[in-house]
Amino acid sequence: MVGWGAAPSGQGRKPAPRAQQVAASEPLREPPTLKNLSSVPGIVEVNLTAAPARLQLVPGGPRVSVWAYNGSIPGPTLDVHEGDSVIVHFRNELPEMTTVHWHGLHVPNDMDGSPLNPVPPGGSYTYTFRISPGSAGTYWYHPHPDRRTTYQVAMGLYGGLIIRSAHDPLAERGIPERLLILTDNRFNPDGSIAFPDSQSIQAEIDLENGREGNVLFVNGQVAPTIPIRPGEVQRWRIVNASAARVYRMAIPGQSMIHVGSDGGLFEHPREVKELLLADAGRVEVLVRGEEPAGRTVALEDLPYDRYMPQTRPVDWDSTRTVLWLSETAGPPAPRVETPSELRPVPPTDTTHVANRRVIVMSQGLIDQKRMDLNRVDIRARLGTTEIWEVQNVVGMDHPFHVHGLQFQVLDRDGKPEPYRSWKDLVNVPKHSSVRIVLRFADYPGKWMYHCHILDHEDAGMMGILELTR
Template sequence: MRIDWKLKSTIIIGALSVVLAGSTGSISGIEHSKMNMGGTNESSETTNAHTEKTAVLTGKEFNLVATQSNQEIAPGKSLPVWTFNNSVPGPQIRVKQGDAVKINLKNELPEPVTIHWHGVPVPNSEDGIPGVTQNAVQPGQSYTYEFKTDVPGTYWYHSHQDSVNQLDRGLYGSFIVEGNNEEKVDRDYTLMLDEWVSSGKGMSEMNMPGMDHSGMKMNSDSSSTMDNKMSSMSMGDDMSMYDLFSINGKSGSIVDQLPVKQGEKVRIRLINAGYLSHQIHLHGHEFKSIATDGQPISNPGVLKDNIINIAPGERYDIEFTANNPGQWLIEDHSDNKAASGMRAIIAYEGAPANSDKSNASEKLPAIDLTNYGQSGKKTFTLDQKYSLEYTMNLNTEMKNGNMVYTINNKTFPDTDVLIVKKGDTVKVRIVNNSKMEDHPMHLHGHFFQVLSKNGEPVQGSPIFKDTLNLKPGEEYVVAFEADNPGNWMFHCHDLHHASAGMVTELKYTDFKSDFVADPTVGNKPE
């Protein structure tokens, strides 16, 4: 059943107690550098969804409660939202490299839910995919995820149950793994980017492309059947209904400022939790892009008048020295009037207000990762021998009067599966044959190395990612080692495209899952 944004019942916002095995804090703009990370046992309360801070949870055990609420997204504009711990974004979970973590999920929503740990190389059983790795957690029920955080970086978590709708309502948060040897900074901010419909209408009311998975039945090897019923395509892939852009769940003047002091080293972690790409520009400072999808860039060069084009599901970490006192913007330069709401003020202590003006209309060059940083140690090369090679042709077409998004001319669950065994080296050629749409392709459970773009080998730093955006006409070659046995999703993270067919799987022949799907619980993996 599709979910209506217009919740009919009155939502009572109550206090939620968040008990965890670590220190907690509420830091403006999700800022962490001043936290006590000593591992003391404390508990905190998140009072309501209108709090101006996003909680930061540290330790090794965490409680997340999925619940309904209301949140002020723009000045004077509150929307019904679905939340983890009563806020959008949900609390940042911040852990150490090598920690064994435990996350307890309680579902107080009227629909089933799961949590996927986007980019974190968890064991397959902890990946949070309903019908593939677990059954969706029913209303009133709880579920526990346990895994080790061996790979440091910037990640995030979100529901993967009917995710095109549930993520759109706010079921996401950031997940940071601090490296044991990473360079310390004075300020460490996380900005989660998203888009909203100010009318409060859900996707099922907007006639967007999407697939009703209510007829899907998943078994233990994740094969499935579905009724192929598509929603109306009268609007095509028109995303203009998203008329509020937000940073950490807020738009416009209510976005939290990012305070700094002169001379401080500042890190900003950008996470795109939405379905549109955003062109982020930092005013008034030179900066470096030090990581993509949590993985470090080798000897990144100094940038200034450049934008970072961040697609759905991607993450970029940037770093700069606060050496230009004033108030400066970090903002979206996308060609969309809603982009004016996606800006935050970097405020030096003691600086006069409104000292910087937006230049969002200025067209600036985007960072080209394939020619950025310096060449370093590569895991793979274009001309080496691989165990397996695959091609994924991405496209858009009409089938039975509906728009669908295809991989090799097929839609999920009929797409061709990538079959591997542990230890295989795998090269994948991915081509976007769609005429107008980007396709940010996300591989679960693995990082892949980007080897070439449009036939040209990567010239700069080796690039390791889990989400790669392909613009119309682009071709990339990537490679990875099959080093994490399981049944894994590989899909477009514009989830409208995924729900309309652009999904396949990576399956290990030498893996056998103990999971048995329950056909009665309404598993909806996309």
């Protein structure tokens, strides 16, 4: 549909009549999978190249300059199993330095793709790591160079990463799955990806809010359609690869079954009407096809006010369609019993807590400082457990992320977390605090912790945790 990309950021669009939109909607396509070059069981060896390309981003739009992994946006999915040894031959064909950060994975420090280990333009790096037992879940990979993460991700560099368990209670029941990578972007009238002039007020708004685009994508498509048969149950692995957008997702008239978080499945499914997914976070949900056939519903992104009032977008309270769910005619799907037990999530042992810290997030600052790559902010020992109270003292949400591990949320504003799950990212709403428990199991070195609004981390809302033996 011509004109999708032409509206400048901040202006809402009235949705077109439903039938017209659905007719213009393409069936969902999933990104390609990285080809395993190894035939040895338990080894996944792949080639990954970040390079400029020219791709069509917007339906009906022109080919524009992008940066892409292996020529596709999203990049190809890295699909591995627990226990696998992974070898990634990475080439940087971009005109600037970059890294590949395996978001959420527990890997050696020099394989984490942090800004401390940049790959120069024209350079190569071999990332090697083992996939930890128990880490099955939905993750993603993206650049993480110093101060250029927002730009490189906006230019198209991001991809999914699926870790599979040998015993997945949903796969064992034959529940089909789909990977949905959510992003947003904005475009100039000529179709190119729009970046504001550094002196402009839009640049200041972006710095405050984080970069938001008016065009929402799923796997690089605009409002695609997912077909589902009545009674069918599908598993959606949803990655929010946005720079800043928080999705408040719901399907009108039906509930979803929430089964997984950043670090994979939790213990028991929970039926929900809506789910909040902050940028860089992941959820896994089960969606059931409802009667009658022929019906089409939207997965909607409902309004959520995460903003400072000074820079709140005028259209923040509009509802957006993320994708269409189309109940197809045909024989109803065989009945699937969703399991009541998913997988154990043992509580992190808090009998010996080495340190209780308070981490204060204000606007662009952590503990009143900006990151200095030469400065260590927190020192901790391997093999210890710590409890961090992450406090947000300002008037907008900040999603807090720690590299190299999965933590558990203990409570939010003192209210205990109703269920245990593994997370590497937790949204800390305005004027609130969240307590998390972290176990520093392995891998010494300097690890980043930061607000995952990309513009904020680029501006230095980040600290360095050094783990030593």
